[in-house]
Amino acid sequence: xxxxxxxxxxxxxxxxxxxxxxxxxxxxxxxxxxxxxxxxxxxxxx
Amino acid sequence: xxxxxxxxxxxxxxxxxxxxxxxxxxxxxxxxxxxxxxxxxxxxxxxxxxxxxxxxxxxxxxxxxxxxxxxxxxxxxxxxxxxxxxxxxxxxxxxxxxxxxxxxxxxxxxxxxxxxxxxxxxxxxxxxxxxxxxxxxxxxxxxxxxxxxxxxxxxxxxxxxxxxxxxxxxxxxxxxxxxxxxxxxxxxxxxxxxxxxxxxxxxxxxxxxxxxxxxxxxxxxxxxxxxxxxxxxxxxxxxxxxxxxxxxxxxxxxxxxxxxxxxxxxxxxxxxxxxxxxxxxxxxxxxxxxxxxxxxxxxxxxxxxxxxxxxxxxxxxxxxxxxxxxxxxxxxxxxxxxxxxxxxxxxxxxxxxxxxxxxxxxxx
Numbered sequence: 001x002x003x004x005x006x007x008x009x010x011x012x013x014x015x016x017x018x019x020x021x022x023x024x025x026x027x028x029x030x031x032x033x034x035x036x037x038x039x040x041x042x043x044x045x046x
Numbered sequence: 047x048x049x050x051x052x053x054x055x056x057x058x059x060x061x062x063x064x065x066x067x068x069x070x071x072x073x074x075x076x077x078x079x080x081x082x083x084x085x086x087x088x089x090x091x092x093x094x095x096x097x098x099x100x101x102x103x104x105x106x107x108x109x110x111x112x113x114x115x116x117x118x119x120x121x122x123x124x125x126x127x128x129x130x131x132x133x134x135x136x137x138x139x140x141x142x143x144x145x146x147x148x149x150x151x152x153x154x155x156x157x158x159x160x161x162x163x164x165x166x167x168x169x170x171x172x173x174x175x176x177x178x179x180x181x182x183x184x185x186x187x188x189x190x191x192x193x194x195x196x197x198x199x200x201x202x203x204x205x206x207x208x209x210x211x212x213x214x215x216x217x218x219x220x221x222x223x224x225x226x227x228x229x230x231x232x233x234x235x236x237x238x239x240x241x242x243x244x245x246x247x248x249x250x251x252x253x254x255x256x257x258x259x260x261x262x263x264x265x266x267x268x269x270x271x272x273x274x275x276x277x278x279x280x281x282x283x284x285x286x287x288x289x290x291x292x293x294x295x296x297x298x299x300x301x302x303x304x305x306x307x308x309x310x311x312x313x314x315x316x317x318x319x320x321x322x323x324x325x326x327x328x329x330x331x332x333x334x335x336x337x338x339x340x341x342x343x344x345x346x347x348x349x350x351x352x353x354x355x356x357x358x359x360x361x362x363x364x365x366x367x368x369x370x371x372x373x374x375x376x377x378x379x380x381x382x383x384x385x386x387x388x389x390x391x392x393x394x395x396x397x398x399x400x401x402x403x404x405x406x407x408x409x410x
Contacts, residue, residue: 001165002163002164003164006165006171007159007160009162010168010171013155013158013405013409014158016404017158017404017408018148018152020258020259020400020404021148021397021404022145022149024254025144025145025147025393028250031250033141035138035243035246035250036141036237036239036240039242039246040240
């Protein structure tokens with residue numbers, strides 16, 4: 001029932017998954033800041 | 047009379063047990079108001095497919111084949127409705143809150159490892175783990191894509207725990223925080239979000255997630271398509287239809303369709319109980335991780351964050367945000383956390399889809 005080897009094999013997925021999700025989220029956050037910056041700037045110029 | 051006796055003779059104890067389970071789901075839906083839109087059709091469907099020699103089974107199986115098995119049509123179409131319902135403005139006003147949405151997906155990956163430890167095959171472990179996404183359509187999509195043997199149990203767990211957010215989250219949040227932390231007030235960010243940003247956001251997110259996790263592009267794409275319909279300003283009638291009629295129509299069929307996998311022989315297994323337990327673990331660790339990240343940030347940051355909002359990074363929207371807002375008011379009646387909590391909560395919706403896509407990329 002308990003499969004310690006499978007548990008150890010799954011740990012890299014946990015690491016890669018969390019790293020991946022933080023990277024993608026970081027990119028989205030940065031993009032939103034850029035969108036806010038440029039679209040508000042355009043509005044002010046108008 | 048003869049037919050009745052014959053039918054009763056073919057009745058199995060497992061089928062009766064499924065009637066009881068179906069009855070419990072209907073009771074929870076009606077009396078406890080727990081995700082009634084899904085638990086009620088699932089409960090009724092569970093009774094329907096477990097009648098001896100049920101003539102409805104073939105019809106529901108066909109619905110499952112068309113709506114779920116083939117390209118996960120129903121959960122995807124439902125996502126258009128969900129996308130049309132979500133207002134991303136609180137997130138766009140304060141984008142850094144999105145980091146909590148990412149942190150709160152930890153329960154998914156932790157549960158994947160835990161399910162592997164309990165002997166589930168990797169594809170089943172990953173499907174079970176996605177219960178922690180706190181998002182029904184994502185759970186169905188991933189479990190189906192990974193060809194899991196436990197789709198029904200996963201669905202029951204996912205929707206039950208989503209409904210149980212007000213019961214599951216508060217004790218975990220209280221365990222991880224002090225009263226002083228729960229009383230932290232957060233400044234409102236009064237940044238204006240332009241219409242252009244609101245329109246570009248769903249398009250840009252679809253492209254980013256599509257490039258990183260192509261397997262999840264259908265999920266994020268349909269969610270963001272719904273949101274684009276909402277935000278574009280020229281499709282108000284379509285937006286309303288997506289939010290109400292479309293979402294309701296799909297929900298009616300989705301619940302009863304999932305019930306096709308609630309046949310006694312498949313559902314009444316020890317693994318179902320284990321999946322329910324693992325689903326709870328996923329929710330607990332999602333909550334824990336979100337709160338802990340906020341506490342860690344508070345060590346380094348001058349402007350303190352109320353750590354409770356980290357817990358709303360799960361995508362049970364808007365229930366989780368409401369729970370945290372209420373908890374904040376209980377500690378300090380003048381504290382208004384709702385907008386911050388909603389911002390994190392909608393980011394959890396996006397993060398859970400990304401997590402689903404990454405799981406598919408790693409496991410499929």
